[in-house]
Amino acid sequence: MKTAALSIAVTILLSGPGVAQDVEEFHRRADEALQGFLLDFWRQDLGYLEHEHPGASGPTGYWTFAQGFDALLDGVERTDGKRYAGLIETFHAAQDARGWIVSHYDDEAWMALALIRAHDLTGEAKYLDRAVTLYADIESAWNETCCGSRPGGIWWDKAHTQKATASNAAPVILAARLHERTGNASQLEFARKVYDHWMEDMVNPSTFQVTDHIEPDGTKVFWRFSYNEGLMVGASVELYLATGEEAYLQNAHRFASFIAGSETKSSRFGSVLHDGTASQCGGDCHAFKGPAYRYLLLLQETSPRSTYAGLLSASTNAIWSLARSEDGLFGVDWTGPPPASSTEPQAAAAVMALNLNARFRGPFPGGFDPLLEAEEAAIRGVGLEATHGAFTGWGYVAGWNESGQSVTFAFVADAAGTHDLTFRHAGGAGGASRRISVNGSVVAANLAFPGTGSWESYAEVSLAADLRAGRNTIEVAFSAAAGSANWLNLDHLRVRSRRPIFLRGDANADGGMDLSDAITVLLHLFGGRPLECIAAADADGGGSLAITDAVVILDRIFRDAPALPPPYPECGAAPSPGPGCEAYAPCW
Ligand SMILES: [Ca+2]
Ligand SMILES: [Ca+2]
Ligand SMILES: [Ca+2]
Numbered sequence: 001m002k003t004a005a006l007s008i009a010v011t012i013l014l015s016g017p018g019v020a021q022d023v024e025e026f027h028r029r030a031d032e033a034l035q036g037f038l039l040d041f042w043r044q045d046l047g048y049l050e051h052e053h054p055g056a057s058g059p060t061g062y063w064t065f066a067q068g069f070d071a072l073l074d075g076v077e078r079t080d081g082k083r084y085a086g087l088i089e090t091f092h093a094a095q096d097a098r099g100w101i102v103s104h105y106d107d108e109a110w111m112a113l114a115l116i117r118a119h120d121l122t123g124e125a126k127y128l129d130r131a132v133t134l135y136a137d138i139e140s141a142w143n144e145t146c147c148g149s150r151p152g153g154i155w156w157d158k159a160h161t162q163k164a165t166a167s168n169a170a171p172v173i174l175a176a177r178l179h180e181r182t183g184n185a186s187q188l189e190f191a192r193k194v195y196d197h198w199m200e201d202m203v204n205p206s207t208f209q210v211t212d213h214i215e216p217d218g219t220k221v222f223w224r225f226s227y228n229e230g231l232m233v234g235a236s237v238e239l240y241l242a243t244g245e246e247a248y249l250q251n252a253h254r255f256a257s258f259i260a261g262s263e264t265k266s267s268r269f270g271s272v273l274h275d276g277t278a279s280q281c282g283g284d285c286h287a288f289k290g291p292a293y294r295y296l297l298l299l300q301e302t303s304p305r306s307t308y309a310g311l312l313s314a315s316t317n318a319i320w321s322l323a324r325s326e327d328g329l330f331g332v333d334w335t336g337p338p339p340a341s342s343t344e345p346q347a348a349a350a351v352m353a354l355n356l357n358a359r360f361r362g363p364f365p366g367g368f369d370p371l372l373e374a375e376e377a378a379i380r381g382v383g384l385e386a387t388h389g390a391f392t393g394w395g396y397v398a399g400w401n402e403s404g405q406s407v408t409f410a411f412v413a414d415a416a417g418t419h420d421l422t423f424r425h426a427g428g429a430g431g432a433s434r435r436i437s438v439n440g441s442v443v444a445a446n447l448a449f450p451g452t453g454s455w456e457s458y459a460e461v462s463l464a465a466d467l468r469a470g471r472n473t474i475e476v477a478f479s480a481a482a483g484s485a486n487w488l489n490l491d492h493l494r495v496r497s498r499r500p501i502f503l504r505g506d507a508n509a510d511g512g513m514d515l516s517d518a519i520t521v522l523l524h525l526f527g528g529r530p531l532e533c534i535a536a537a538d539a540d541g542g543g544s545l546a547i548t549d550a551v552v553i554l555d556r557i558f559r560d561a562p563a564l565p566p567p568y569p570e571c572g573a574a575p576s577p578g579p580g581c582e583a584y585a586p587c588w
Contacts, residue, residue: 026357026358026361027358027365027366029316029320029354029358030075030355030357030359031083031394032328033328033330033355034072034075034355035395037068037071037347038072038087038384039384039386039395040053040054040328040347041060041068042383043383044384044399046058047381048098049064049065049344050344051064052341052343052344053343053347059098060343062095062098062104062107063104063107063110064286064343064344064348065094065111066107067110067290067345067349068091068344068347069118070110070114070117070352072087073114073118074351074355075351075355076121077121077355077359078364079364080363082366083376084376085122086376086378086408086409086410087376087378088121089408092115092118092127093378100130103157104158104167105141105154105156105157105167105171106164108138109138109166109167109170109171111134112130112138112174115127115128115131116131116177131174135171135174138154138167138171138174139171139190141158142190143160143163146160146216147162147214147217147218148214148217149218150197150200150201152197153167153197153198153201153214156213160216162214163214164212165210165211165212165232166228166231168194168198169198169228170234170235171190171191172191172195172198173231173238175188175191176188176191176238176239176242177238179191180241180242188242188243191238192239195235195236195239198210201214203232204222207258207262208254208257209258209262210229210255212228224275226263226273226275226289226292227287227288227290227291227292229256229263230255230288230292230296231291231295233252233256234291236249236255237295237298241302249302252302252303253299253305256296256299257307259292259296259311260307264311266335267318267334268322269317269318269321270311270313271310272314272315272334272335273311273315273334274333274334274335276332278331278333278339281333284345285332286332286343286349289349290348290350290353293349293352293353294352294356297312297356297357300360312360315353316357318335319353319354322336322337323336323339324350325339325340326338329341330346330347330349331346368570368571370494371392371494372411372492372494373492374396374490374491374492374493375395375397377397377493378410379397379407380407380408381400381404381406382397382406382407383397383400385399388455388456388489389456389458390456391458391492392424392491392492396426396489396490396491397490400489401478401487401488402478403479403481406476406477407477408473408474408475408476409475409476409493410472410474411467411474411495412471413467413468413470413472413495413497414573414575415497416468418464418466419465419498420462420463420496421465421493422462422493422494423461423490423493424458424459424493424494425449425488425489425490425491426454426455426456426458426491427450427451427459427486427489428453428456428487429451429486429487430451430486431485432448432449432485432487433448434446434447434449435447435475435477435478435482435483435484436474436476436477437473437474438467438473439467439472440475443465447463449461458491474493476490499573499574500533500573500580500581500582500584501567501572501573501587502567502574502584502587503568503569504539504541504565504566505517505536505539505556505564505568506533507521507553509532509583509585510586513564517553520537521537521539521545521547524545525546532582533582533583533584535574535580535584536584537549538579539556540564540565541564543579545579552564
């Protein structure tokens with residue numbers, strides 16, 4: 001009875017204000033946090049993330065940019081590529097303009113880890129190629145002449161001032177993940193060598209605290225930062241996944257236990273990851289809980305324990321309810337208080353935790369969205385803004401009046417054919433014009449975007465273009481040579497095939513498929529009820545309507561039969577011309 005009462009009390013306590021109850025709410029928080037991060041920290045004039053907000057502090061550092069990149073990638077992964085994906089190219093181009101090879105090997109490892117994820121999420125080889133290049137630089141920094149009684153390990157920096165957990169454990173994760181993708185056995189071998197060395201010499205065998213770093217004179221420095229053990233958790237899990245050897249997994253649990261026992265602080269939500277208060281945790285420390293959260297979650301997904309579940313859940317609830325300001329800025333100390341200003345690394349740590357948590361809790365609830373938001377496209381030279389008027393999504397692109405500035409949308413067409421491209425814009429400075437290209441070919445050299453009277457007012461401009469089946473790019477560029485003129489804020493692009501698009505099985509055209517759709521098919525067949533979109537009612541995709549179409553719907557709903565032929569379960573055009581579809585509103 002005592003236990004039952006306690007359990008009820010705990011349930012009530014955990015259901016108090018600020019505790020998110022459902023998957024949809026976790027995703028809403030993750031979206032809001034990431035969108036706020038991008039609006040606050042992406043700086044058009046820098047073409048990079050700024051280090052502090054508010055204020056004019058200049059660009060953030062290379063490794064903290066990599067953390068911001070990871071936070072963006074968490075948003076893309078969480079939404080299954082439905083949102084934010086265009087910005088991957090924007091971040092890549094931003095770093096490309098500043099260079100990839102830097103003075104610190106751990107920094108290169110963070111960047112390479114983000115690039116592998118960019119590759120995984122886009123399928124583009126250039127990201128993986130860049131990660132391999134960075135890995136080669138890191139691998140060359142293995143050294144057996146320093147430090148202390150057991151020389152070995154990877155230098156932290158090119159000046160050879162120390163060897164750090166960050167420059168050894170992160171490369172273990174990197175090498176194991178590269179091996180998984182390339183099949184190159186030497187990468188896994190290197191991962192094991194680095195890991196073994198670090199385990200033997202740098203880990204306290206009873207507590208599983210890991211040194212922060214070792215100096216050339218052999219001094220081991222045991223700073224207590226959650227990312228050190230977090231990286232060791234990640235390295236251990238990756239090697240367990242690569243080899244199946246249980247010892248790695250046991251190590252991961254021991255490092256995680258150290259984090260749970262020694263790098264947390266209590267809050268009303270439970271124990272929360274902690275590297276110190278805002279005054280104790282300065283500089284790079286601002287970022288450390290992000291990777292700790294990431295690799296603890298990886299362990300939880302690999303070998304769950306209630307301790308980690310509680311720590312991960314309490315941390316994100318605390319971030320949201322205790323450490324977030326009214327302006328949406330996140331504090332260093334996740335138990336609060338909220339800050340008046342924020343740095344990019346502390347923001348990225350909170351944003352990635354919220355996005356990782358939401359992905360872990362359940363799939364992104366956002367369904368088919370026919371709007372391609374400009375603020376989520378691959379932007380070049382323009383800025384992100386959310387100030388004027390009733391835009392869609394979470395903003396628009398602005399600051400656009402020079403050659404070289406562009407917005408590139410990606411659109412996957414179900415079938416080749418003519419499509420209407422409709423742009424929503426504001427022209428507060430009068431009429432503007434831009435060059436429009438599809439898949440690299442100019443389709444409108446100087447498309448006019450009429451003035452809208454103010455930046456608060458929006459209008460639409462359309463043109464027709466032929467798209468190919470599969471992925472297409474649609475670029476809107478300022479080109480003085482092509483006649484582009486004047487300022488323009490771009491909100492979104494909507495692409496519509498001139499072929500009807502619909503959701504198969506949705507016979508009554510209400511946007512979903514349920515029992516009423518089977519009934520609609522029967523009423524049409526036997527009662528003569530008209531259909532707006534016969535193609536949607538053709539549930540088996542056979543090209544005609546029959547009682548089997550009602551049966552296919554019922555089987556799918558009640559007996560979990562295989563999915564209907566496309567377009568299903570998302571809107572799209574039929575793969576081949578079929579029965580008519582004069583009007584089907586839900587997909588638009
Ligand atoms: Ca928008
Ligand atoms: Ca329906
Ligand atoms: Ca049929």
